[in-house]
Amino acid sequence: MKFSRISGLRGELAVPGDKSISHRSIMFGAIARGTTEVTGFLQSADCLSTISCFRKMGVEIENQGSRVLVKGVGMHGLKKPEKILDCGNSGTTTRLLSGILCAQDFDSAVTGDASIQKRPMNRILIPLTQMGARIRSASGNGCAPLIIQGSPLHGIHYQSPVASAQVKSAILLAGLYAEGETRVTEPFLSRNHSELMLSHFGADVRTEGTTAIIRPAKELYACPVEVPGDISSAAFFLAAGLLVPDSEILVRNVGMNPTRSGVLTVLQNMGADITVINQNSRSSEPAANLLVRTSRLHGTCIEGELIPTLIDEIPILALTACFAEGETIIRDAAELKVKESNRLKVMAEGLSSMGARVQETEDGMIIQGGAPLHGAVIDSCMDHRIAMTFAVAGLCADGDTEILGAECVNISYPQFYKDLKNLA
Ligand code: S3P
Helix, strand or coil: CEECCCCCCEEEEECCECHHHHHHHHHHHHCEEEEEEEECCCCCHHHHHHHHHHHCCCCEEEECCCEEEEEEECCCCCCCCCCCEECCCCHHHHHHHHHHHCCCCCEEEEECCCCHHHCCCHHHHHHHHHCCCEEEECCCCCCCCEEEECCCCECCEEECCCCCHHHHHHHHHHHHHCECCEEEECCCCCCCHHHHHHHHCCCEEEEECCEEEEECCCCEECCCEECCECHHHHHHHHHHHHHCCCCEEEEEEEECCCCCCHHHHHHHHCCCEEEEEEEEEECCEEEEEEEEECCCCECCEECHHHHHHHHHHHHHHHHHHCCCECEEEECCCHHHHHCCCCHHHHHHHHHHHCCCEEEECCCCEEEECCCCCECCEEECCCCHHHHHHHHHHHHCCECCEEEECHHHHHHCCCCHHHHHHHHC
């Protein structure tokens, strides 16, 4: 896929549904009593992996496009899958599903693609084992495939070394089935979609500071889920609207959960002209329309508690910083090394190959803005957010930018290139 410099991105779009919320709607719907109606569901490879795993455990899921009906089987109604469950490229599926499987009265196994089989799973194996789970890495390297023998669990208070919603959610889901209360304390608050949605489904879950607390449930009860647009997908259009000259884009129905909207705070701190219009609360999650116009930006520092609120947006923020006046420092972001690719390395190398002044550090990047970018051949490393970031980069660079493995946007945003083209 090739991109070259343009000007004047204009028009409006609604980005597809939030990936994190879509996954959870299927998982929680599956173990609830009654039928959960999900609207705005993200039809992407990752979320389809979640649907496929639960179908293999006897859950009837009617996928009608943007509406999905999950016929819940109750907390103890899942059936033993005949084969190993394939989570594809999805870390959220692998980790959250493992939390549920540990507590079932059957044995199971989960795996995923080559990228998933390299991602760290000790971060869930350790706390789940402390809860009494019998879960192990098949090859003993702390990665999937994971072998799970269902067993009784008990609550713990886990001090998580990482701010990770996947870790927190795996523990909370196991905690639903455990004896006694389960607590997870994080260094900084990560996205709280699980807490919000579980509470809607009737679970006894609450938050105190950066600690999430859950009590065991007898049952969860189906309730409708309206999935707002994914701010992580919207971020590519916010950046494109800011960086491409003479642009004005309205992005409709973007999820505005404060544990996710750090990208907006940072862009506005950098001088971005982004107006929040019609903020409203759908279901348990707020949403708004965002109007973005081409802006002059200045450098900033992105660190600390902000990091989990924009963890998936750091690649596109790094690109944006290349066009800002002065220096941008990103730190406390070592988690990026264990995402779908090593995003610190891949971003620093890719941006440098386009002429940007970027230095990779141990836990982030230092970017000197203002160097003009030129086209390059960029390997997406089959990481969807890398492909989309460099597509936007190509629109702001001299010459051609070619993206290898561009089709990996299917993971979170299958119609990304079409939506981008419609604005051009
Ligand atoms: C997600 C949590 C984040 C994020 C991922 C989705 C979730 O991962 O990067 O894209 O749905 O809980 P971590 O929890 O590992 O930080």
